[in-house]
Amino acid sequence: MTDPNSLCQNQLLQAMPAEAYELLLPHLELVDMKLGEVLYESGGELCHVYFPTNCIVSLLYVMENGSSAEIAVVGNDGIVGVAVFMGGGTMPNRAVVQSAGQAYRLRGQLLMQAFNQHGTIHHLLLRYTQALITQMAQTAVCNRHHSIDQQLCRWLLLSLDRLSTNELTMTQELIANMLGVRREGVTEAAGKLQDAGLIHYSRGRILVLDRPGLEARVCECYQVVKIESDRLLPALTKVI
Amino acid sequence: MTDPNSLCQNQLLQAMPAEAYELLLPHLELVDMKLGEVLYESGGELCHVYFPTNCIVSLLYVMENGSSAEIAVVGNDGIVGVAVFMGGGTMPNRAVVQSAGQAYRLRGQLLMQAFNQHGTIHHLLLRYTQALITQMAQTAVCNRHHSIDQQLCRWLLLSLDRLSTNELTMTQELIANMLGVRREGVTEAAGKLQDAGLIHYSRGRILVLDRPGLEARVCECYQVVKIESDRLLPALTKVI
DNA sequence: AGTCGTCTGTTCGGTATCGAACATAGGGTT
DNA sequence: AACCCTATGTTCGATACCGAACAGACGACT
Secondary structure, three states: OOOHHHHHHOHHHHHOOHHHHHHHHHHOEEEEEOOOOEEEOOOOOOOEEEEEOOOEEEEEEEOOOOOEEEEEEEOOOOOEOOHHHHOOOOOOOEEEEEEOEEEEEEEHHHHHHHHHHOHHHHHHHHHHHHHHHHHHHHHHHHHHHOOHHHHHHHHHHHHHHOOOOOEEEOOHHHHHHHHOOOHHHHHHHHHHHHHOOOEEEEOOEEEEOOHHHHHHHOOHHHHHHHHHHHHHOHHHHHHO | OOOHHHHHHOHHHHHOOHHHHHHHHHHOEEEEEOOOOEEEOOOOOOOEEEEEOOOEEEEEEEOOOOOEEEEEEEOOOOOEOOHHHHOOOOOOOEEEEEEOEEEEEEEHHHHHHHHHHOHHHHHHHHHHHHHHHHHHHHHHHHHHHOOHHHHHHHHHHHHHHOOOOOEEEOOHHHHHHHHOOOHHHHHHHHHHHHHOOOEEEEOOEEEEOOHHHHHHHOOHHHHHHHHHHHHHOHHHHHHO
């Protein structure tokens, strides 16, 4: 069973009205999410959805030649598996744990019931999905127009927003896979940030020293996503 | 008033069950969509939604410095204004008529009613939205990994799929705005396609001579979106 | 027929990113 | 303490795309 208090760690669960999540509560299962774990393969049926608490999940597209690109990230602000209630059941993307932690797991069918029967849950999930759409759209824009330096800043800030620490466990190699660039490109960009005193890098650990400094360097894409998320899900930011 | 027969030109309307669209029918208004017309500005309230018949609408993000990037295109396969039923009301994108024609216009509130009251419409629109999500995700991937040549092929095929002709009215300058690249880049890419005998270009008109040839050159992104759309909305392809 | 605006084609140097190869250095293991 | 694996740093030339400037060419309009 599940400790009700820890539900607050996921903002979507937290935003649900009492009568709604009492319905879900008995079926929520707190599971460990290990770094690199694949939750869904591209096109694979989604048996469960996940409400991350202190982990981050990346949605990736993996190309035929093996290279990849991140489409969006989901943390304690959202839910992994929107295709369940959108009706498609699957998506042509892979979902990978990018930062280890825990998540509440729920059978897809149960979420469907809640989605169909409770207007509040319905509205909440659709608004979250719209925020996710904005994140994807802005990823497309950023990939087109912005430098690796700027994209790295955006990526760091998106990750920071979804964690409670200022330390990320993440090699440059992995970041490169997410951004869809070469590892050397990330090395160079991270080097600049380190020289500027904004981060400290050491063997798979990134310490963010100066968040305002990152925000000063990031492209507009980050703010667009953040503002839109706050607009669509105001309850989430109020309660924190 | 509206000629019921022409409703068939939009596949979403066409796929609605009889009792559902009889509800909407009296409120559908056939309107002219002029090239370059802006349906929504970024962040602007969506009073109406549009069901394109023989026009194409682009969803663009316009950056602070004025450059732009296409996020997705909507033709007679879909609806412009998903933010109405997703709950956000607005999106941080601009919707522009990319290819002139006509569309059925409907007040957002009326669509909301239909969305909430008719399960069939509800399912249909959410599944379409998921297809749109796939298109956006793949745009992000394509922007990251593929050459202008490949992206032009993808763009031409996406447009062709939404028109009944093999002729597009579109200057290279406009295509460049959509793809978020320089006009010269499009000139060069289009020149290659013309040399290969796949298209014929002349002052704002593109004649597609060899569609299979384009399909042979396009990146996997095009097929991913097409397959996913067909999967999510099978009724639409069956009836054609 | 001539003019003009727009669309397309071409060129130039500059820059960001790529692809590959290799060097260095933490940090855990034996 | 020595070792090794992995993460990070550095270099090289190649390439794709950019930014700007300009040349040609089609077609509409007078």
